[in-house]
Amino acid sequence: MPSDISAVISRLYVYPVKSCAGVQVQDVILTETGLEFDRAWMVVDDKGHFLTQRELPRMALIKPQLRHSDMVLRAPGMLALHIALDQVEEPVRVQVWKDEVQAYDMGAIAAQWFTDFLGQPARLVRFDPEHKRVCSLQWTGGVEALNQFSDGYPLLVISEASLAQFNEKMVAAGSAPVGMERFRPNIVLGDAPGDQELAPHDEDRIELLQIATEQGVVELKPVKPCPRCPIPNIDPATATSSPEVGDMLQTYRQDARVNGALTFGMNLIVLAGVDHQLKVGQAAGASYLFE
Template identity: 60%
Template sequence: MSDFDITITGLHVHPVKSCAGVSLSEVLLIETGFEFDRAWMVVDAGGGFLSQRELPRMALVATELRHSELVLRAPGMLALHLALDTVETPTRVRVWNDEVAAYDMGDLAAQWFSDFLRQPLRLVRFDPEHRRLSSRAWTGPLEAENAFSDGFPILVVSQASLDELNARLAAKDRPPVAMQRFRPNLVLTGLDAHGEDHLDEIAFDTAEGAVRLKLVKPCPRCPIPNVDPATGVPGTEPGDTLAGYRADARVGGAITFGMNAVIVEGIECVLRVGQAGGASIRF
C-alpha cells in the first residue's frame, strides 16, 4: 500500500556523461538504469573522465537519440553521428575511484570533442559486460549496477522541489532555473517540496510488469547546476540559494537536491510520462 500517489512528469537520459540530456516520452529500464543513460563518456589522454566541473562548455553539446544512432551537435561544429551498435578498441578508463572496461569510439569522435573542447580528448562507451556497483554502504544487500553515472543508476527529483527553489530565487530577484540544471532521470509530481528525501520506494505497474525503485542516498551537489545550460558559463546560482536551506546531515552536511535510487524490480520494463504510481515513506 502506498503512502502517496505519484505521477511521472519527466524522463531524461544523458547519453554522454556531463553533456546535455534529452527528454523522452518513454524509457527502457535496464540493469544500469535508463537505457543509454551515461553510456558514453569523455576522457583525457590518460583515460580519466572529464565533466562540466572542468569543462563547462560540455553543457553546450546537445544529444539526440535516433532509431539507430546518437547524434551530437555543438555550436560551430558539424553534427557527429555515432551508430548505437558500433564501437572500436577495448580500453580501460576511470570514473571517480573506479577503473572500468570501455570501448574507444574512434578518431573521428575524439577529434570532434577535442576540437570543440580545445584539448586532446577521447570518447568512450561503457562495456556492458563490466559490473560497476553502487556503494553497498547505501544500497545494503542490493547490488546496483551503473554505467558512467557518478555512483547510482537513477536520480529522482520532484517537480515541487524545483518549484520551491525557484520561489526562493524569485524572492531574491534572481531568474528561475530549469530542471535540466540538476540532470535528473525521473521527475515526479504528487510530492511536497523535497518529499523525495523521505521516501523508501516508488512503484509503477507498467505494461511489461512491476517496477520498484528504492531511494537510497541524497544527491550531494557539485558546482554543475551553476553552469547555465544555454551558454556553458558558470555562475553562483542556484548553489548560493540552495546552500541556505539544503544542508543534509545524512551526507556530512553537503548541499543536496534529489535522491539517488536503485532498481529493486523491473528490468526490461518501460516507464512512460504520465504513468501513475505510488510512493512509500521511509520509517
Template identity: 60%
Template sequence: MSTPESDIHATIARLFVHPVKSCAGVELTEGRLVETGLDLDRAWMVVDAEGRFVSQRELPRMVLVQPRIKALEVVLRAPGMLALHMGLNEVEKPARATVWRDTVDCWDMGDVAGQWFSDFLGQPGLRLVRFDPEVRRLASRTWTGELEAPVEFADGFPLLVASTASLRELNEKLQAAGHAPVGMERFRPNLVLDGLEAQDEDRLAELRIASRDGEVVLRPVKPCPRCPIPNVDPATGTTSPEVMDMLGTYRANPVVDGAIAFGMNCVIVRGAGHRLRVGDAVAGDWKFD
C-alpha cells in the first residue's frame, strides 16, 4: 500500500466503453466524457418480453456480442450471426424498460434488432432498447451525497475505475493456485489506472485527470460489489468459479456489507465535455476516515 504522504502519480492505461449493457466492451485510445460517463457507455440494453433487463448473469453468451463504434453507427457482431447495423440516432418506437429498481422511458430499436438478440441468445421475446437522453436517471444519493450523478443503463454510477496493480495481484494469486490469469475485460471498467499499488483505488478521495481539454475531477464513492460476471470467459462465454472464489478469499469489503468488491464506482465532479486519452496524467488525494 502507498503511504499517506505519497503523491499519487498515475496515468490512464486503458479506456473502455460498453455500448450495449452486458455485451463486450470497446477499448478506446480516447473518449469523450459526458455527464453520464463516457459517451455511449451502456446507451443500449437488452430486455425481456416484460421489459426487464437481461445480463451475463443469466445469459453469459452476451459477452460474445462485439460492438464496433463507427462515425454514424454501431455495428454488432456475434458468432454465426450477420452483423447488426444500428444508426447512432435511429430508434423505432417509445418503450419502457426496467434496470434494477428503476423503470424508465426509452426507445425500442425495432423487430430486427430484437430478433437478432433472441436468435443469438436463444431466448424468445428479447428487445433492444436505447436510453432516452431526455430521461434523468440518478445514481443513489446515499453514495453521491450532494452531487446529482445521472447515468444511462449502467448498474448504478457513471464510471468504474480499476487499476493494473489490482488485476496483477489477483492474477498472481490465481497462478499460485494453478489457474490461468484473466484479463481486465472481465471486470468491465471504464478507466484503468497504472501507477497505483494494488487496491489503492479503494483509498482515493478524489482523482484529478489532466486532459488536454482541461482538468477532469472524479470522486470515488462506492466499492463495486461483484456479481458472478467476472467468472465469464470473454473469449468463449463459458463460466467457471475460480475468479470470484479467489476474490472471495481477500476482497470482502465491509463498506458494502461484506460483498466481494473490485474497482471503485466514481461520479463526475467537473469536466463533462472533455476528452480523456490513454496516457493522461492522474493525480489525487487519499481518503481519511
C-alpha cells in the first residue's frame, strides 16, 4: 500500500438514523453507499422534509442499537422502539436537502414514538435501495458515487491527530475537551504501531485511502472537505448547545476550498471494496495529493 502515510482504523461509527446518536462498532460491511445501515433511516416532518439536530437538538439523545434482526431505539422517558431490519411499510417521497428521494414509511407506531419524543409531528422513513442518490459530480470528478440519507457523501474520515490538536486548542482556551462523537465520522484513523505519527488533518492531504481487509484492498477517495454546521456545538450526552466548538473552528479551520466554510474531516467515496468487511485495527495507507 502507499507509504506516505501509514495508519490503522482506530474507530468505526455507524449512524443508522440520520442525526440521531451513532453506534460505535468493531467491524462493519462496506457497501456502495457507505457503511452498512449508515443513514438508512431518517426522521421527517408531516410534509416529508428531513429533520436534524440543527432544529431539534433532542435528536442527539435518541440512541440506536443494531441487533441481528432489528434496530432498537431508546430515548429518555420513552419505551424502547423496535424496528425490524427486513420490513418496511408504505412507499413515500421525502426531501433531504435539495434531493427528493424514494423511501418507505416505517408505520404509525414509529411515527407516534418520534412525535411524542420530539414534540412535533414526525415520521420515520427508510431509504429505498432501488433509488440512486448520486453525490455531486462536481466534487467526485465525474465518478457516479452513491449515498443514502447522508448530507451528500457515503463516508467521513477524521484522524485521532486532528481531534487531539483541536482539544489542545480547546484546553488552552479554557474550554473542556470534546469527544470524537461531536464530529460524527464513520472512519477514524490512528497511528500505526512503529510508524511515523499522523499529523493533524493528514486526511485533508491524501489522494487515495487504501485499507487492507481479509477480502482484499478497499479504495476510498477523499473528494470534499466537510463543512461544519452547528451540530458539533451540541453535546451528544445532554443535547445542550454552546458555541465553543464552532468558535474554536473559526480560529483556524476556514477552508478556501469551500469558500471559507469551517471544515473538519474529509468526505470519501467508494472506488473499490464493496462488500468487504472493515475492522478496527486494519492497516491503512495513503499517498499525499500533489496538485
